Structure formats: C-alpha cells, structure tokens
Amino acid sequence: MLNTRHPVIVIGAGQSGLAAAHALRGARLPFFVMEASDEAVGSWPRYYDSLALFSPAWFSALPGARFPGDGGRYPRRDEVVAYLRAYAERFNGEVRYGRRVESVKTAPGGGFTVRTEDGSEDEASAVIAANGYFGNPYRPELPGATEFAGTVLHSSEYRTPDAFEGQRVVVVGGGNSAMQIAADLAGVARVSLASRAPLRWQAQRIAGKDLHWWLTRTGIDSAPIGRWLGGKSMPIIDDGRYRAALESGNPDHRKLFSRLHEDGVEWPGGEREHLDAIVLATGYRPDMGYLAGTGALDAEGLPLQRAGISTTVRGLGYVGLEYQRNNASASVRGVGRDAAYVVGKLRRQRGRP
Template identity: 55%
Template sequence: MILEASDQTAGSWPRYYDSLTLFSPARYSSLPTMPFGGDPDRYPRRDEVTAYLLRYAEHLDADIRTRSRVTAVRTDGEDFVLDLEDGSRLGARAVVTATGGFGRPHRPALPGPGAFTGTLLHVSQYRNPTPYTGQRVVVVGAGNSAVQVAAELARVARVSLASRTPVRFFPQRPLGRDLHFWLTLTGLDTAPLGRLQRRPATMAVIDDGRYRTALAAGRPERRPMFTAVDGPAVTWADNTTEKVDTIILATGYQPDLNFLAPLAALDQTGRPLHRDGASLAHPRLAHVGLEWQRSLSSASLRGVGRDARRAARRIARELRSR
C-alpha cells in the first residue's frame, strides 16, 4: 500500500516553480523499468516530470491511496500502527518512508532588530516572476534554486542575490558531455558515500553558462548577506539601508518525518537515524529518497531505485526471519 498525502501520485513536483528543469537529461532521469521517453538528451521540465510520475504510478501493482497523510507511526508489538489525518488507522508489518528530503522548507530567522514587513516567502511558494514585476527583490541563498529564481526574476525586477559565501559554478557539460555521463562513467553517481557525507554539502550551481553570465552582468547582482532587517528595509554589510518589497528564502529543505517521533527514530534535528536507509530504531523501518542516503544520486529519479531495491530486500529478509 502506498499512502500519498496529496491528491495525485506525483509527489512535490506539481508544486515546484513553473520553469524548473531537471539537471539530468531524460536518459538519466528514469525510475526502474520505465524509460522517460522522448529525446534522451533533452532536459525535462517540471510538467513533464509530473506527467511521467503519474504514468509510472498507473503501472504499479499496488494499492495507492491519495489524500492519505500519515500523522504518526507507532509500534504494536513487532508491527506498526499508522494514524492518518482523517482519523483512521492502518496496521503494517513494515514501513518505508518515501517522503524525500524536500517536504519541510527551511526558514532561518532573519537578522536584525525587527520583523520584515514586506513580502517574505520560501522558494517553495514561488511560481513565476509575474507578481514581482517592478519590485525590489532579495533572494537569499547560493544554490541552484536561488540562482535560477534570481536570474528569472531579474528580467522583470531589480534583484539582489544575498549569500554568506560566493556562488560556485560547475559546468553542466564538461568536455562536451553532460555531467551525468561522467558521473556514471566514473562510478561516482553510485558510490556508497552516504556514510561519509552525513549532512548535505553546499552544492555548486550546475550551469550551462547562462547563470554565470547573468551574475557577471549584475542581473541579478550578488551581494554579501544583509546584516539586519527592520520593517520594510534591509541593512547591507556596507551599512547602507534600502527598502525591499520581497525577500525569497532559497534556503533549502529538511525531511518531513515528524510522524516517526513516536518511534524515537529521529535525531534532534528531525533527521532519521539510519544506515544506508535502514532505520537504527526498528528493523522493519526503512527510508528511500533522502539526500546522501547512500550515494550522490539517492535523492534523484535516476538513483532512488537502487536504494529502494536494497530496502525491499532487507525488509523481505526481516519478515521471513520472524
């Protein structure tokens, strides 16, 4: 049984910003047994990924229940009881969390003596640049989403990209071949590095040249992180103050796994206690889709299938032994 909190089997993809495009070509963006289809060298957009996930779900031999948000998982002897948001309960011999690492937007506190009185949102709430036309906008962050959204907004607004560290770039097609070709060729894409990389590192922005050029031209401009917020204004590191209409936090996400709290399966930050996806709290609890769960590609369409097979084999062995 698959329990999906939303009303369709496409995960978070329908809610991402309109222009979001995969970094990996279609040939490297498939789940097991079903190729993405179309030109294998194209970079699929958000709506293509959503449609692909819906097609994939149609071919699964599983009981899929949408609008079924789990609020708590508890033990019942060796088994589990799942509490759902609608008040119902389900029993299970094993549980796999597949909510990924992007369910809970990270919203750090803004510096300064007061609250920001303009529009403050996380990048998860951003859809397209139209509502921000003519505004003064600050995008906070130095990762892929921050740079992409800031560059898109800079076409219609005056935009600053504020970050504590400079933006680092990595070419999307080194030596004329897509990055994922080289990751696959070298084995880095599947190498079991998760135990070494316990927390996601700050990744370089994958760029085909557009974003480096945009920042070099000041569209958007990159500035050190502002030091204070007070009312409608921000104070920059050089002590200048200016009014800002909108601040967009492109500050990442955290796993949305609070429903596992009754199992004592999370650390103090809300991240699961696991080894390569195998829970350290219960032998029949597993995880898939977490960043750096086991490898660089664990949280991606191309890599989650490998971790899913490991989880399935482990749970099957555990069930047979009981």
C-alpha cells in the same frame, strides 16, 4: 523476525514512494502505498513554473520506464509530472489516495500500526518513509525579519516572477534553485542573490558530454558516500547562462545581508537600501513528524539512519533522503537504486533470503 502476515506500507507516492513500490513488487513482498493527495506525483506540481532538471532525460528516469522523448533534453517541471502520472498507473491497485499518515507506532510483537487522519489504522510488517521534504521548508532566522514589512516567501511558495515586476528582490541561498529563481526574477525585477558562502560552480558539460554521463560512467553517482557528502553545499550546475547572468549585473551576487529593517536591507559594511521582497531558497528538512514517539528521530526531527535503514527501529526504512547513500539519493535518477537497497535489507529483516 518481522510479522510476515502484514504488508509493507510505503508512506508517500511521489518519486521515492513509486521507486519503493517498484522494488517491493520485484521482491514479491505484499505492500501498499499511502498518499495524502489524490494523485501520485509528489511535490512536483507545486514547484515554480520555470523549474527544469539539471540532468538530461536519459538520466532522469525511475526503474523500468525510460523518460519519453529526446534523451538529451533537460525536462521541465510539467514533463516530470506527466512522467510520474504515467509511471504510477502500474501501481493503481496498490496506491491508496487521500490517506495522510498521522502517526506510526511500533507494535509490541514487532511491526507497526499506521494511523491516518481519518482515524483508520493498518498493521504493517515494515514501513518505508518516502514522503520527502516539501512539507517542511526550512526558514532560517534572519536578523530583523520580524521588523521587515515587505514580502517574505520560501521557494516552495514561489511560482512565477509576475508579481514582482519592478521590485527590488533578494533571493537567499547559494544552490541550483536559488540561482534558477534569481535568474527567473531578473527578467522583471532588480535582483540580488545573497549567500553566506561563495558560490560554487560545476560545468554542465565536460569534453562534450553532460556531467551526469561522467558521474555515471565513473561510478561516482552511485558510490555509497552519502555520509561524507551530507552537509556540504552542492555546486551550481551551469551551462554558462547563470555566470553570464551574474556578469550582467542582474542578478548580482552578494554576501548575506547583516540585517533587515522595516522597509529595507542592510548589507555588510553598513550600506542600506529599500527592499520589497525576499525569496528564501534555503531548502527543506525531512517531514516525518508522524514518527515521533518511535525513537526513530533525533532531537531535531532528523531520521536516525544509515543508508536508509533506521538504526533505532527494526523494520523501518527510508527512500529519498538527501545523501542517504550517495549524491543522487534525493533525485529521480537516484531513488531507484536506494529503494532496491532498502527493500533488500527489510526483506532480510523479515526472515526471507
């Protein structure tokens, strides 16, 4: 049985941490949330300016608070930030800001010791890791990358197309963010979208209804099938504008280049051309180095877990992992369900019904 004298500590106060806080309050478990920054909005303010959700506001809310305004619209980045700020107000007394977690250690009698960068330590009966991926962008090794003298940045560093006006740019990736950034850049630059695999497409509306209406109505969105989905590329959700953009020729889509040179790129088949910049829309990996030494991570730093519950460390849970339980696990619309499930499991580990 876990130590019931100590609270549950949630790491991260973005969408996943806030969903966990909601579930813990509903379960009447004492808790507090450790947030590295000075506000509870996660990584949203640092995403690119043109980012818009692919799910309507109706399907983009955390538990207990509908997304304001027209439910059929697709909220933009700053609207999500405002929504999270308002949602976080209900947990003002339970979110501790400016507390970046440095390490989590298991305690001999059960539970954990959570240490922050300022040297303070707190005891916890259980820990929920909910700090997301943004702090660990994935940068694949590209042949010739060390020779290339142009600009290379990850999508986490991309904000607006302004700095790329008149340039030749390649966006590496084949998902929604890659396509959205490529289309954004095409207004000022000559752009190619380069991916290893063919692009996959999903219509945003089917028979007059948004895709997420169908996913919800059929139960697919909440079906516990995460382990079968993990590792599979997701299709680009399109209302027609992105395929039309590719048909216009800017951006165009190409198979990933063979290698980079000092001032350019070499495509399969040997064609070479000048290149100014590369944007890596290649995703992220879990940012949970603070769990090193607990036995919670594999050799690549990935959590050893099933449906958000650690398979190696009792009392440790996760919220917000991609495909944790289903297709929506890492999204605003999906973290609430997963948080409730994980809190229920941890509650039983504490010896409560």
